[in-house]
Amino acid sequence: MRNYLDFEQPIAELEGKIEELRHLSDDGEVNIADEVSRLQTKADKLLRQTYTKLSPWQKVQVARHPNRPHFCDYVEALIDDYMPLAGDRAFADDKAIQGGLGRFRGRPVVVMGHEKGADTTSRVKHNFGMARPEGYRKAIRLMELAERFKLPVLTFVDTSGAYPGVGAEERGQAEAIARSIETCLKLNTPIVSTVIGEGGSGGAIAIAAADSVLMLEHAVYSVISPEGCAAILWGTADQASAVAEALKITAQDLTQLGCVDAIIPEPVGGAHRDIDATMKAAGDAIEAALSKLTGLDAAALIKARRAKYVAIGREGLNG
């Protein structure tokens, strides 16, 4: 059973009809094949039209789509010999951030990312991808491991934000995020981050201060959720759609602002409609980004990474 988003209703109706007709044809009716292929063409066209001009708010919904591939899907498709590693060695293992060692297209890497979970049980287990300090401290630990063994780091960002809870505050949520950003920026091996779904504020940047930041075509990345921003500035979450527009959260906007280095194309209808194609596109983009960084010595790498962040937003100011 496919999940349809609100704005996909016309497509849902068409595809529903096609499904019905297919059942009829199973019953032995004639001349239905033509009708099916006519409707299919129509549905495909509609889907393409809808997805080429998705509004930012629609992209938010696609980025949060329940069937959208998550970290574990990327690991399964792109990482061989995966060895998951657990724990921050101080307090707990935060399942909102997963990570470990593995091979990406033959090359050993450290891989990590937010995992949102795919059904109710796993969503609860992974705390909906909202990490606590332990998650960021695990990320730090894994990055330090990568440093020791000269392994590139691949991160996958998919979180609505860091978890706002009493325990998280008690154990230093702010410090953990700050340290994680610091560790990214100090890392002496290449780091490539891919925003695969939602890039939610501090919880996202904690593992995304990277040499190369990639973003899926319909992913979103923002300092605050459109609902949260609307609630603060308008006092109501109703304006979320307008705020999504104003905040400039799409991959296309962020590329223009110099915050994202490359966009990974998604299949028509979003990443979840063709997971294999999504994985291939993501893998190719990551490989391309990684190959540009290979061979740079640690000092040059760190210098370039910092220069990149320092330059953000300065374009066109100094003549």
Place this chain on the structure above:
Amino acid sequence: MNWLTNWVRPKIKALVGEADVPDNLWHKCPSCGQMIFHRDLDAHINVCQHCGHHLRIPLAKRFEHLFDDGVYTKIELPRVKIDPLKFRDKKRYTDRLKEAQAKTDTGDAIVVAHGKIKGKPVVIAAFNFQFMGGSMGMAVGEGMLAASRLAVMQKAPLIAIPSSGGARMQEGILSLMQMPRTTIAVEEVKEAGLPYIVLMTDPTTGGVSASFAMLGDIHIAEPGAQIGFAGRRVIEQTVRETLPEGFQTAEYLLEHGMIDLVVPRSEQRETLANLIGLLMDGVKAIAPPPAQKAKDAAADLDIPTPEKPSTDGDKDAKADTKPAAKSDENSGEKSGAKSGAAPTE
């Protein structure tokens, strides 16, 4: 109501003049509710004399209090793109900026100044909460970068004094990017071997706390300051329970190991001077100034040398050979003793 209230009363008011009684002679303490006379508030550097509550303090006043003789130099901060997203909510962001600039007389939410604290040169990057809640956008990022570079250039410690609700939403993702940018800034100071001290004031939350503010060599906080990542309301809505008493206060963070010291405003100067001395004099002791080296070499070889080759401004580095005392060559030593940091002889 009628022409009497709508027309006559304002006319009379205009004639008599309302300004006879300035409305800011008395301040109400937000903590204990007692009234504080403005002169008392001033004398106590905006600390309530009844309950010790630390009220917010205008930046100029904080600087005057912190720097020796109230003398400091503000530096001009780099220009930034105004309103990069063309953002508007109920109001245009550019209008909000203009309002804030008119209200606060500062270009944005950060001011960078350098001067001396008990004779020790320092660079301070301080937030102005009055300016859009001290929120961090491009200008703040540039301010932190400028401050760190100034500190490195002057070989002076950097003191950050955040007072900020977090990121400047109106700058969208660019405000988020200030988290890595400010992190790079303070990293440069640390890599230069200079102390980076954070003095957290009310409030230090959101993206500010989750970046440079939590990366200090030393974390100091003002009593009662709210410090944390997520806002109280957000947490309450998430966990659906009342928050523990004193949650996210400076004292709570001290208890949970996130900060080193809670220091009242009146003692911050001493504390900072003492910390800077303790952190920096060790380096000086390991690497003696060229004059000392020359003297040592001369002593080894038993060759007479000129008494005092000029060093970079060490006025009284004379023949004083006590190595421990040498580091405290400035006035800081005397007043340091007053605060209980008595030198052990």
